[in-house]
Amino acid sequence: MAIVVENLSKNYDLQRAVDNISFEIKTGEVVGFLGPNGAGKSTTMKMITGYLAPTTGLIRLDDLSVEEDSEKVKRRIGYLPENNPLYTDMAIVDYLRFCAQIQGVKKTETTSKIASMIDRCGLDKEKHKKINELSKGYRQRVGLAQAMIHDPDVLILDEPTTGLDPNQIVEIRNLIKELGKEKTVILSSHILSEVEATCDRILIINKGRIVADGTAENLREQAKGNEIVSIQIAGKDGGVDSEMAKKLLTDLASVQTVKIIDKKENGFQIQSKPDASSKRAIFDLCVENNWYITEMTGDETKLEDVFRKLTN
Numbered sequence: 001m002a003i004v005v006e007n008l009s010k011n012y013d014l015q016r017a018v019d020n021i022s023f024e025i026k027t028g029e030v031v032g033f034l035g036p037n038g039a040g041k042s043t044t045m046k047m048i049t050g051y052l053a054p055t056t057g058l059i060r061l062d063d064l065s066v067e068e069d070s071e072k073v074k075r076r077i078g079y080l081p082e083n084n085p086l087y088t089d090m091a092i093v094d095y096l097r098f099c100a101q102i103q104g105v106k107k108t109e110t111t112s113k114i115a116s117m118i119d120r121c122g123l124d125k126e127k128h129k130k131i132n133e134l135s136k137g138y139r140q141r142v143g144l145a146q147a148m149i150h151d152p153d154v155l156i157l158d159e160p161t162t163g164l165d166p167n168q169i170v171e172i173r174n175l176i177k178e179l180g181k182e183k184t185v186i187l188s189s190h191i192l193s194e195v196e197a198t199c200d201r202i203l204i205i206n207k208g209r210i211v212a213d214g215t216a217e218n219l220r221e222q223a224k225g226n227e228i229v230s231i232q233i234a235g236k237d238g239g240v241d242s243e244m245a246k247k248l249l250t251d252l253a254s255v256q257t258v259k260i261i262d263k264k265e266n267g268f269q270i271q272s273k274p275d276a277s278s279k280r281a282i283f284d285l286c287v288e289n290n291w292y293i294t295e296m297t298g299d300e301t302k303l304e305d306v307f308r309k310l311t312n
């Protein structure tokens, strides 16, 4: 099921939490909303689920309008809200039965649906426990199970791994990836590695606006600046005059700037001109001057840098 969002905004009194955003998500895509605290991720998700009315804008799931066909839309969406609210005094099976009832699952199918969710979400070992006897990771699995009990086409997961330990995070991620094979999934997070590991595509949201949209690779590529190379050199018969080396490096045709980063060890950071690479010219220069390159590293654009640049 595809999702289309057009010119969506949400105001809370005077504050604009979501500011005229538009995007499309194709059937079967796993998309991550990434953004700092207060960016508008949860508000956008609540509007897609129909839980919150937009101030302006339209949301469609295939040919259904979230506003006009809200009952039909709710049957097709599974939602794991932030903080995963659960009835903690209930046993897992009873809670899932209750959720199935609310979601209109046929009585004759409820028992098999619960069994399938318990299996799918790895709850078998714990299924006789009350929710308040479960660890956080298992509670999160119950949250996912309730979101899927009516077999929705779309899953909306608001910060699904918050508060989990690293092992639980990997388990929930794998589960989401499995689910993503057959459903359209939107998940939110403010953790980069999280969306990178789970999602086909990332929407970076900041101050209620979409500031970037693409695969992790696309985003890195878009943010890529000029080539930056760090080197360390040593002279054949002793030291190197670092000021002279800096001048010779700066004179190379492809080089824009050279910084001495370690005078004692002859460390330099060399930035090339746009679209140019200086690695070969640096190598040739060192050979000409009888210098050994003892270290050469390229500085890769990290997704963290992209995120910081776009949301700072």
Ligand SMILES: Nc1ncnc2c1ncn2[C@@H]1O[C@H](COP(=O)(O)OP(=O)(O)OP(=O)(O)O)[C@@H](O)[C@H]1O
Binding pocket: 012, 015, 017, 035, 036, 037, 038, 039, 040, 041, 042, 043, 044, 082, 190
């Ligand atoms: N019910 C509300 N009433 C008033 N303001 C709200 C309400 N809910 C959210 N906001 C405000 O709207 C903005 C966006 O909040 P939202 O919860 O959508 O952000 P978020 O990206 O999900 O943040 P987080 O990662 O911290 O959960 C914030 O400034 C928040 O304070």
